[in-house]
Amino acid sequence: MYSARSFRVLRPGESAIVDVDLxxxxxxxxxxxxxxxxxxxxxxxxxxxxxxxxxQAERMRAPFxxxxxxGPVTYGYLAVGVVESGPAELLGRDVFCLHPHQTRFxxxxxxxxxxxxxxxxxxxxxxxxxxxxxxxxxxxGPRVGDRIAVVxxxxxxxxxxxxxxxxxxxxVQLVDVDPTRAEVAAALGVGFAAPExxxxxxxxxxxxxxxxxxxxxxxxxxxxEGEVIEMSWYGDRPVSVPLGEGFHAGRLAxxxxxxxxxxxxxxxxxxxxxxxxxxxxxxxxxRFEALITRTVPFESLPDTMADLAAGAPGLAxxxxxxxx
Numbered sequence: 001m002y003s004a005r006s007f008r009v010l011r012p013g014e015s016a017i018v019d020v021d022l023x024x025x026x027x028x029x030x031x032x033x034x035x036x037x038x039x040x041x042x043x044x045x046x047x048x049x050x051x052x053x054x055x056q057a058e059r060m061r062a063p064f065x066x067x068x069x070x071g072p073v074t075y076g077y078l079a080v081g082v083v084e085s086g087p088a089e090l091l092g093r094d095v096f097c098l099h100p101h102q103t104r105f106x107x108x109x110x111x112x113x114x115x116x117x118x119x120x121x122x123x124x125x126x127x128x129x130x131x132x133x134x135x136x137x138x139x140x141g142p143r144v145g146d147r148i149a150v151v152x153x154x155x156x157x158x159x160x161x162x163x164x165x166x167x168x169x170x171x172v173q174l175v176d177v178d179p180t181r182a183e184v185a186a187a188l189g190v191g192f193a194a195p196e197x198x199x200x201x202x203x204x205x206x207x208x209x210x211x212x213x214x215x216x217x218x219x220x221x222x223x224x225e226g227e228v229i230e231m232s233w234y235g236d237r238p239v240s241v242p243l244g245e246g247f248h249a250g251r252l253a254x255x256x257x258x259x260x261x262x263x264x265x266x267x268x269x270x271x272x273x274x275x276x277x278x279x280x281x282x283x284x285x286x287r288f289e290a291l292i293t294r295t296v297p298f299e300s301l302p303d304t305m306a307d308l309a310a311g312a313p314g315l316a317x318x319x320x321x322x323x324x
Contacts (some may be wrong), residue, residue: 001021001022001024002022002024002031002104002106003018003019003020003021003022003104003205004019004020004022004102004104004105005018005019005020005102005103005105005298005299006018006019006020006066006074006100006101006102006103007047007074007075007076007100007101007102007301007302008066008067008072008073008074009047009071009072009073009075009305010046010071010072011050011070011072012048012049012050012051012070012071013048013049013050013226013306014071015048015301015302015305015306016302017298017299017301017302019073020066020102021107021222022104022106022156023106024106025085025086025225028086028108028109028110029086029104029106029107029108029109030083030086030087030090030095030106030107030108030109030112031083031085031086031104031105031106032079032081032082032083032084032095032097032099032104032105032107032112033081033082033084033103033104033105033321034079034080034081034099034101034102034103034105034298034321035080035081035082035121035122035321036080036081036122036124036125036319036320037076037078037079037080037096037099037122037125037197037298037318037321038078038125038126038129038292038317038318038319039075039076039078039101039305039316039317040056040076040078040128040129040155040208040315041055041154041308041309041315041316041317042155042156042233043060043155043233044075044076044305045263045305045308045309046152046233046235047060047069047070047073047075048305048308049309050070050071051235051236052070052071052145052235052236053235053236056058056125057069058091059178062075062076062077062098062100062202063098063099064097064098064099064100064105064107064111065076065100066100067096071197072190074100074101074102075100076100076101077098077099077100077128078098078125078126078127078128078129079096079097079098079100079101079102079105079125080094080095080096080097080115080121080122080124080125081094081095081104081105081220081321082094082095082112083095083096083112083283084104085166086109087109089111090112090114091120092099093114093115094114094115094121094124095112095113095115096112096113096115096116096124096125096127096128096276096280097111097112097113097164098111098128101269101298101301101319103298103322109114109260111154112238113127113273113280114279114280115280116280116284116320117281119280119283119284122318122320123283123288123289123290123292124162124280124283124314125316125318126155126159126283126288126291126292127276127279127280127309128144128279129155129156129159129243129285129291129316130159130163130279130280130282130283130288131158131259131275131276131278132156132159132231132259133156133160133162133163133279134163134275134279134282135257135258135259135263135275136156136160136206136229136231136257136304137160137163137164138262138263138266138270139229139255139257139263139264139265140204140206140227140229140257141265142164142167142168142170142204143203144167144168144169145168145169145170146167146169146170146171146204147170147171147199147201147203147204147223148164148170148171148172148173148202148203148204148205148206148217149172149173149174149175149198149202149204149205149206150164150172150173150174150175150190150206150208151176151195151205151206151208151209151214151218151220151221152175152207152208152209152210152211152214152232153175153176153178153181153184153185153192153240154208154209154315155173155291155315155316156208156231157174157206157208157209158174158181158184158185158286158290158315159291160187160206160208161174161185161188161190162188162189162190162233162285162287162288163188163282165188165189165190171191172174172190172191173190173191173192173193173198173199174188174190174191174192174193174195175192175194175195175198175217175221176195176209177194177195178188178195178313179194180186180313183290184290184315185220185292186289187287188287188290189200189287195213195214195217198217198221199221200220200221200222200223201221201223202221202223202226202239203223203226203227204226204227204229205218205219205221205222205226205227205228206228206229207228207229207231207232208232209232210232210233210234211232212239212240214232214240215228215230215239215254216241216242217264218230219241219242219247219252219253219254222250222252223250223254224250224251225250225251225252226250226252226253227252227253227254227255227285228239228252228254228255229255229256229257229260230252230254230255230256230257231256231257231258233258235285241254253324262275282284291315291316292315292316292318293314293315293316293317294314294316294317294318295317295318295319295320296317296318296319296320297319297320297321298319298320298321298322301319304317304319307315
C-alpha cells in the first residue's frame, strides 16, 4: 500500500498537511513521486478563502480533487513528478499532471503528459498556466501587426504576453497596477504600462486581472470594433460592465475564454492532450523562468497559503518536494 502527504484546505482560511493512503495501482495506472508543484494564485486562493460559488462547485472541481467546497478539500492542478511504477515507456520519466499538492499519487497513465527533455522539471509546473494561455490565443486569433494590451500581469497574463511577443509586427503592452511587473515584462520582451498610462486604440485586449476596474480599463483601451478576451474568474463577486459611453458607438465586443473546453476555433482538430503537449513544448523557452518568483518547501504550504491570502507579492510560487 502506498501512502503520501497531502495539502488540504480544512475550512476557509485554514489548511494543513495530512497523511493519506493511496489506492493500489491498476494495470493502466502510474505511481508518480512528486518533484515540484505550483500554486495557482487566482483559483487556489479563491478555494482557500471559501469563495467558490455554490452554483459553480461542479465546474470548479479539479480533476483529482478530494472532498467538496468549501472544505475539507484537496485542491490543485500543477504537479510534476517522476513515474515510479507503470508502463515501461513512462518509467523514470518526468511527467506533468493536473493533480493537487501531494508527495505521491496514483492516476491513470492517460492523465499524465511527458515533460520534454529540453524542459526543466521545475519549469514544467507552469504547463497548466501556459495551456490556458494557448487556449486564449486560439480564441483571440491575434493577427500580424496587431496592437494588443494584456491587462493584469499575473501568471496567466504574463503567459499570454509571452506567447504573443514573437508574432511578427505585434506590439504587446502588459498593463498592471504593480510597477514591479515592469521587470517581468522586460524579461518577456514586451512593453509595460500602468493602467492610466496604457496605450489605447488596441485591436485586441486580453483581460486577466479579475477586477472590475481592469475590465473597464480594457474596454477603454480598445479601438473601433476591437475585442476584449475576458479570462478572469470572479468567483462569487458581482461585476459591473460599463456598456455606456463608447461601447456601442465603437462596436466593441467582450468574449470569454476558459480552459475547461478546447477553443471552438481548434476543437475539431485538437484534443486536450494536443493542447497540453503544445504547452509543455513551449516551456522550452527560458523566458518563462521570469514567472517563477518564489520557491517554498512542501511542508510549509499551510503558512505559504496564509501568506499569499494576506497579499504577499510575486507571481508563481513553486513548491519543492524532498529529494527533488
